[in-house]
Amino acid sequence: MSTSNWNNSTVEADPVIRGVYILLLSGISLSGIFLNIILLVIIRQSELKIRRRSVLITNTTIADLIIVLTFPVDIWYSFEIGNRGYLCVIFLSIKLVPIFVALTSLTLLSVERLYILSKLLTPTPATTYFYQTTGAVVSWIVCTLLLVINGLLAQQLCSFNLVVVYVLIVLFVVEFLLILVSYITSVVIMNGLNTKQRNSEVPFKARAKIAPSVASKSVKSITGTGRISDGHRYVDNANSSLESFTKMSILSTTPGSTRLNPTSADPSFTDPASDNCQGTSSLSQTSGQPGLINRKLDAVTQNIIRRTGLFVVAFFACYGPTFVLAGVVVQIKMPYPALNYSFWFVPLILYVHVTIYPFIALYVDEYWRRRVTAKINKWCCKIFTT
Structure with a gap:
């Protein structure tokens, strides 16, 4: 055909x-x-x-x-x-x-x-x-x-x-x-x-002023693994194989403020650091302190x-x-x-x-x-x- x-x-x-x-x-x-x-x-x-x-x-x-x-x-x-x-x-x-x-x-x-x-x-x-x-x-x-x-x-x-x-x-x-x-x-x-x-946003150190008496009671509940020693707070990160502790200063001048983790003003936004590997703290970026974020890909x-x-x-x-x-x-x-x-x-x-x-x-x-x-x-x- x-x-x-x-x-x-x-x-x-x-x-x-x-x-x-x-x-x-x-x-x-x-x-x-x-x-x-x-x-x-x-x-x-x-x-x-x-x-x-x-x-x-x-x-x-x-x-x-x-x-x-x-x-x-x-x-x-x-x-x-x-x-x-x-x-x-x-x-x-x-x-x-x-x-x-x-x-x-x-x-x-x-x-x-x-x-x-x-x-x-x-x-x-x-x-x-x-x-x-x-x-x-x-x-x-x-x-x-x-x-x-x-x-x-x-x-x-x-x-x-x-x-x-x-x-x-x-x-x-x-x-x-x-x-x-x-x-x-x-x-x-x-x-x-x-x-x-x-x-x-306001820098971390400007908004994280905690009195020693308040910090000793609240830092355990906030970080879960924190402890107070010589005026400093040590945060035990989940990924201890990379870095066990991150040292951050706490100023003790203004009592009553216990907000350590700044949040976004717009709930529709999500912190890119939350998509990072386990143990990466968004506080390390905001505070300018060296943290796990420097050892990984950026968000x-x-x-x-x-x-x-x-x-x-x-x-x-x-x-x-x-x-x-x-x-x-x-x-x-x-x-x-x-x-x-x-x-x-x-x-x-x-x-x-x-x-x-x-x-x-x-x-x-x-x-x-x-x-x-x-x-x-x-x-x-x-x-x-x-």
């Missing part, structure tokens, strides 16, 4: 097969929409602190819905005009969605960091509305531009299968780098704000290593099976027309994208972040400790 006869006899000339195929794609698209809605409901009802994450997943779902709703239209239009390069259009659309998501996430994270910074400086409703509106507008501008790029690429490249393969490889690398940059950028910006806020680097590792796992867990399947199909079916294997492969790759990916991403982000972070921190301590 020749290529032209196969194409004409099975798809373009048979309205029943064409209708079933379009119905199949439409049904999968609707199931993807339904599962994305369920995902959003689960996120909204969750009591976890995922306000920012829900914003990103909401925008991810919007991007998915846009492309999912256009799939049946693209298929129908391609069949009607007899364009045999529709598979190229679908692949380009699938690969551009993660790029849009990455750019949107990067934009929203950056805008949100500016919003958080504005709350610290001038917490007014005007600044809140401004940064939220800016994030939404920029996201939709990026979406529109990528849809235009999608159309231009499909128009220019979809007649050459070899070029399309190269384009898909390039898009895969680009989307990987973009999402990686968005993760690292969010970590760096957030830790930068934490450092700036911590440095702007920003540790966060980047941890989140980058989780990102790599999530990325290849989501896209790895899809690309392996694509490679197998291409190797087996390459001598035949693209339409020959796309009849069952396109619905499969669409289903993987709109259904499995969001749940894997949520699982990795929520479950692994809690369960694996502690182990990764311990590995960082063992590998990078000097």
Whole structure:
């Protein structure tokens, strides 16, 4: 059977097969929409602190819905005009969605960091509305531009299968780098704000003035392992293999003040030192005294290593099976027309994208972040400790 006869006899000339195929794609698209809605409901009802994450997943779902709703239209239009390069259009659309998501996430994270910074400086409703509106507008501008790029690429490249393969490889690398940059950028910006806020606080020695009588009663309960000796407090750190005791002076001039550990004014911030290895004291940074932090990676680097590792796992867990399947199909079916294997492969790759990916991403982000972070921190301590 020749290529032209196969194409004409099975798809373009048979309205029943064409209708079933379009119905199949439409049904999968609707199931993807339904599962994305369920995902959003689960996120909204969750009591976890995922306000920012829900914003990103909401925008991810919007991007998915846009492309999912256009799939049946693209298929129908391609069949009607007899364009045999529709598979190229679908692949380009699938690969551009993660790029849009990455750019949107990067934009929203950056805008949100500016919003958080504005709350610290001038917490007014005007600044809140401004940064939220800016994030939404920029996201939709990026979406529109990528849809235009999608159309231009499909128009220019979809007649050459070899070029399309190269384009898909390039898009895969680009989307990987973009999402990686968005993760690292969010970590760096957030830790930068934490450092700036911590440095702007009152120095440790100015607020840790404790009378000897008060210190002798309270320091045991505060540190758990502290003891008073000759006007100094010795803190027994948990990681005694690196450094057993850290010596810090206590001034005994103002009675009644027992607050030794300065806390952040904004509860949304977390101390980067809390992500360090066990035994690292945030007081050593604030007080300027040498501590375990000097023997380990700084908090920003540790966060980047941890989140980058989780990102790599999530990325290849989501896209790895899809690309392996694509490679197998291409190797087996390459001598035949693209339409020959796309009849069952396109619905499969669409289903993987709109259904499995969001749940894997949520699982990795929520479950692994809690369960694996502690182990990764311990590995960082063992590998990078000097």
